[in-house]
Amino acid sequence: MLNLTNTLTRKKELFTPRDPSRVTMYVCGITPQEAPHLGHGRGYVVTDILFRLLRHTYGENSVVYVRNYTDVDDKIIEKAVQIGTTPEAVANDNIAIFQQCMNDLNILTPTHEPRITTSMPEIIAFVQTLLDKKIAYTTPEGDVYYDLQKLPACGCGYHYGQLSSKKPEDLIMGSRVEPNLSKRNAGDFALWKAAKPDEISWATPWGRGRPGWHIECSAMSLATIGPQMDIHGGGEDLQFPHHENELAQNIGAFSELYTDAENGFAKLWFHWAFITVNGTKMSKSLGNFTYLDHAIAAHGAAAIRYWLLQTHYRKPVDYSEDALKAAAKPAKRLMAALKEPAAGAPAPAFQEKFLSMLNDDLNTAKALAALNTALSANELANVQWGAKLLGFKA
């Protein structure tokens, strides 16, 4: 009985999968232009808890979790030029660091980890579908845009801006999007960008180029999960424009399938909040980030997991060295309990209580507290069982 906050309705909702034997979740992954920072760690630790809980509830082989790599984008290309290598090499290096971090943090490997560069036929096909339906249009420059005026009416009741609580007219007024005279409406977004000289590009019926950011996720989720999924997740900042546009793309392609609110693109949209530093968002552009691998080396993976799980996933977590040090001690205590010989089966009452906490919108802070209480009471079997569900590994 999992209750999760659905960004689309802004309410905690009882989660019921479309098919309990194949529960599906797509979470936006990283753009490997740089090594991952602590913020990436948070998102995927949180998702890991959700994945573990779903596996516990529906069975280990009944959950399909997809997390992609956006391995081609402006910044990767820019970086490759800067250091004199290929975009592929930049992406591969950073993906390797990312995967090592995920491994260190004991984050379960997703069922599928698609990349843009290996999903090109699906991406091109998706753009073609939107062109065929006249929802997208090409420009003289060779770009392809989504025509927001053509967003089909959908049985699911979606209107553009619903996911991010924005009104289209506000978006256009406040728009700082690069002016492009070839666009029909200011809010139209790129599905495909025409090739620039000397840049990596792919051939398509409408000309060479590379995909826009949003279409990639629509295509990769279609290829791995299908046109409808249970949970779609990502960082808070992806709500707009990325997820809003992704949703518009899927409705453009599959509106006839999406007959009502229960049968839309995703049943539930899941977003986690950021890591902040002195109250301000940790980000690459502000330069106030800490590399994930450095933090793991300095404090240990268990301390980082403990620190992150102390706060509810929808609230910001403020980073400081002191905060990580403060988490190291209880994390160590937990680790020591996990290193003890297996203490047998947990008490049913404890399991039930523990699961009800996680099922209540992933209340990991409360679950961690229950673990500490069990630890003080020397309930080793309970501690070992609970810690495992929270992804701690001896």
Add this chain to the structure above:
RNA sequence: GGCCGGAUGGUGAAGUGGCUUAACACAGCGGUUUGCAAAACCGUGAUUCGUGGGUUCAAAUCCCACUCCGGCCUCCA
């Protein structure tokens, strides 16, 4: 400017109507242990939940106003 979210002890943070004079953790303080120290373990902390009103038998929890802070509107987990 528009929209969204938040404000709980020295610190992080859970709690969204009575089970809470507020979980859990860190720091501090007291103690046990120890040759001393460290580590470990035990004990100890807000009569109070941004401010002002209101609703209720009952509010940190609901409603209204205000103040402050953050996020999104542009690449971003």
